[in-house]
Amino acid sequence: MTAPALVTLAHGSRDPRSAATIESLTAEVRRLRPDLRVEAAFLELAEPGFHAVVDRLVAAGHDEVVVVPLLLNEGYHAGVDVPRVVQEAMDRHVGLQVRQTRILGMEPAFLGVLDERLRDALRGARVRELDALVLAASGSSDPVANQAVARLARVWGARHHLPVAAAFASSAPPATGEAVRAFRREGRRHVAVASMFLAPGFLPDRAAELALEAGAVAVSEPLGADPELARTVLARYAVGAVELVPV
Incomplete structure (x- = not known):
């Protein structure tokens, strides 16, 4: 059985340094779990967009996706934008299951x-x-x-x-x-x-x-693509993957 794909979903920015950091963090997640299909996506202002990434995953045969929002704060994006695009993805692809996890948040770690x-x-x-x-x-x-x-x-x-x-x-x-x-x-x-x-x-x-x-x-500089953040992404993914298992 193929494990659910993991999508790290960031808000997006016109600043290319932002997208590069998200890609680097996603690469670190991929390094820690080379057995998983891991992709980065953005809500807006940067590419690839979320729906383009989901389309690519579906074309590759994935029917389960766990979305980890790379957001540090709860707010409009976490409560409205991310659930909206997740529902849109499932509406566009019959049979696709997408689970949104908790945001990355502000962990004491x-x-x-x-x-x-x-x-x-x-x-x-x-x-x-x-x-x-x-x-x-x-x-x-x-x-x-x-x-x-x-x-x-x-x-x-x-x-x-x-x-x-x-x-x-x-x-x-x-x-x-x-x-x-x-x-x-x-x-x-x-x-x-x-x-x-x-x-x-x-x-x-x-x-x-x-x-x-x-x-x-x-x-100081922002947190960046640190392994501690990548481990937190994978912890969020693990919970989301379990929630996709039928009971």
Whole structure:
């Protein structure tokens, strides 16, 4: 029996660095599970689109697909866009079963990746001292999604015994620059910003720009195609594959 195909589904961006990162992460998933058919797809703004990938899988004989949304925040895309395209795919292909898993999300395990990225940024900026941290994320009109970022920021701060503020690149305050300036008004001069974004693009670039303008000593790169994220994708896939098994 052929295992369900795995589709990593990202939102998409006009920035080619974003698509390259998603492809690299998908390649890492493929490396960890060479027995699976693993494909990357995008909701919009980048190719290949989700339906094109599903069409290709169906043509290759797959009748079961597990979709892992490469989204860090719950919100409109996770709750509306992804279920919509999943249903459209099943409507277009009679007999096809597609299971959407939980989003990638903000797992505490990702804090280790975040720390690695921040250490790289601190080394590059020759910074040896920190007295505050900012966790920058995309932001959402859904307050529950923003609260998840704030919770992760508290966990991260407790790990490092430093004050941490959550900041957002869009849809919710504070912006990264505002968070950095707030710490500096308290007399904290060595404020670093960690980028809780999956891939490079306009929002992480803007968040970094605002933070540096406000006096941040360093801003990390996004999480990228780290093996920890790939393992989480496979954990989501495993649950989705089980849910496809008839009971």
